[in-house]
Amino acid sequence: MQLERPEREMAEGLRDRGEALAARAVDWCSIPSGSRDLPGLARQLDALEQAFGRLPGRTERYALQPTKDVDGEGRAIRWEHGEALRLTVRPEAPVQVALTGHFDTVYGPESGFRAVQPRADGALNGPGIADMKGGLSVMLGALEAFEDFAGKESIGYRVLLSPDEEVGSLASAPLLAELAQGAHIGLTYEPALGEAGVLASSRKGSGNFALAVQGRAAHAGRDFAAGRNAVAAAARLAAALDGLNNRLGGVTVNVARIEGGGALNVVPGAAVVRFNVRVADRAGARWIEDQVGKAVAAAAGEDRVAVSRHGGFTRPPKPINAAQRALFAGVQVAGADLGIDLDWAPSGGVCEGNNLFAAGLPNLDTLGVRGGAIHSEAEFAWPDSFAERAALSAVVLARAASGRIDARGIRAAMKEA
Numbered sequence: 001m002q003l004e005r006p007e008r009e010m011a012e013g014l015r016d017r018g019e020a021l022a023a024r025a026v027d028w029c030s031i032p033s034g035s036r037d038l039p040g041l042a043r044q045l046d047a048l049e050q051a052f053g054r055l056p057g058r059t060e061r062y063a064l065q066p067t068k069d070v071d072g073e074g075r076a077i078r079w080e081h082g083e084a085l086r087l088t089v090r091p092e093a094p095v096q097v098a099l100t101g102h103f104d105t106v107y108g109p110e111s112g113f114r115a116v117q118p119r120a121d122g123a124l125n126g127p128g129i130a131d132m133k134g135g136l137s138v139m140l141g142a143l144e145a146f147e148d149f150a151g152k153e154s155i156g157y158r159v160l161l162s163p164d165e166e167v168g169s170l171a172s173a174p175l176l177a178e179l180a181q182g183a184h185i186g187l188t189y190e191p192a193l194g195e196a197g198v199l200a201s202s203r204k205g206s207g208n209f210a211l212a213v214q215g216r217a218a219h220a221g222r223d224f225a226a227g228r229n230a231v232a233a234a235a236r237l238a239a240a241l242d243g244l245n246n247r248l249g250g251v252t253v254n255v256a257r258i259e260g261g262g263a264l265n266v267v268p269g270a271a272v273v274r275f276n277v278r279v280a281d282r283a284g285a286r287w288i289e290d291q292v293g294k295a296v297a298a299a300a301g302e303d304r305v306a307v308s309r310h311g312g313f314t315r316p317p318k319p320i321n322a323a324q325r326a327l328f329a330g331v332q333v334a335g336a337d338l339g340i341d342l343d344w345a346p347s348g349g350v351c352e353g354n355n356l357f358a359a360g361l362p363n364l365d366t367l368g369v370r371g372g373a374i375h376s377e378a379e380f381a382w383p384d385s386f387a388e389r390a391a392l393s394a395v396v397l398a399r400a401a402s403g404r405i406d407a408r409g410i411r412a413a414m415k416e417a
């Protein structure tokens with residue numbers, strides 16, 4: 001171990017607090033906070049504001065703008081969102097770090113998955129324990145330890161906790177971009193990839209789209225010829241979209257849902273096709289936009305229906321560049337000095353790290369707990385990973401303070417590529 005003494009003291013202090021870090025996350029997981037559960041999100045935010053408010057600095061709440069969508073009949077609707085929380089500490093310090101995480105989960109109020117249970121093998125199984133209330137406790141643990149570090153004055157930081165990550169971060173996107181502007185490196189606390197603690201290297205970009213098909217309703221017996229079948233047109237559109245798979249490298253289209261129709265004696269007048277797109281780069285995004293436009297034009301012509309397009313790319317791709325490599329190298333050495341063997345690998349998933357990168361901020365986004373099976377009722381985290389991952393972040397902050405990790409140089413390298 002090549003840890004300097006103050007670094008070792010932080011890591012040892014965190015090891016003693018490992019159970020407390022896990023217990024704090026277990027408490028948070030007992031507050032249901034699905035992305036659409038505004039009362040649950042408000043309760044979760046109160047708990048987080050109390051916990052993060054014990055750090056020095058200033059906390060502020062931000063009301064997020066509603067986001068647009070369409071319902072199953074193609075009518076415009078708006079989604080309301082919970083508030084976001086921002087903590088600002090030492091904004092005048094020469095090196096600025098952005099730390100982000102989300103407190104919404106994929107489990108709505110109707111879900112029966114409501115509390116953490118220990119598994120027989122010791123893992124913690126519960127809603128958000130890995131993704132990412134566990135990660136929020138890790139982040140806070142690292143910051144608490146860092147506030148006892150002698151060299152802390154040369155680092156300032158901003159923490160953004162958001163309520164809408166699992167639905168695409170559309171509402172918190174402006175706050176994420178603003179956070180990225182003022183920082184040199186970013187740290188985000190999604191769970192590690194796989195149980196070995198691997199970090200995400202490159203990430204694809206992602207978009208969510210809805211095509212609202214407007215046909216003409218008619219009686220299926222008396223007036224069939226007057227009808228324009230929106231469900232049949234939607235089905236042809238869905239097939240055309242699915243046919244875009246395996247045509248351009250790195251581009252996938254997942255037709256996720258078709259809505260529309262009702263009684264069997266009615267030609268359906270409205271339908272909606274919802275799909276998600278993943279792309280490796282901006283060229284892929286342009287290609288898919290173009291292809292979707294062609295499919296829409298073809299459907300409008302052949303099926304004599306009107307098709308309106310909603311949604312779009314929510315998160316641009318996050319490729320590997322010189323800045324990302326330099327940041328990972330620094331974190332990898334910090335890990336090795338702590339006895340943690342760190343590797344990184346590409347991920348098809350997307351997260352706030354995509355937003356930060358698109359706004360010019362080099363960042364690592366999988367610094368949360370080791371665990372797995374996220375977005376399912378088998379979601380779990382390993383209790384010993386809380387102290388381990390908090391120590392990793394605390395040492396990274398210490399090295400950004402001492403200059404051993406050159407945060408300003410890493411940020412400058414974003415411009416070179």
Ligand SMILES: [Zn+2]
Pocket residue numbers: 102131132165190191351
């Ligand atoms: Zn997450």
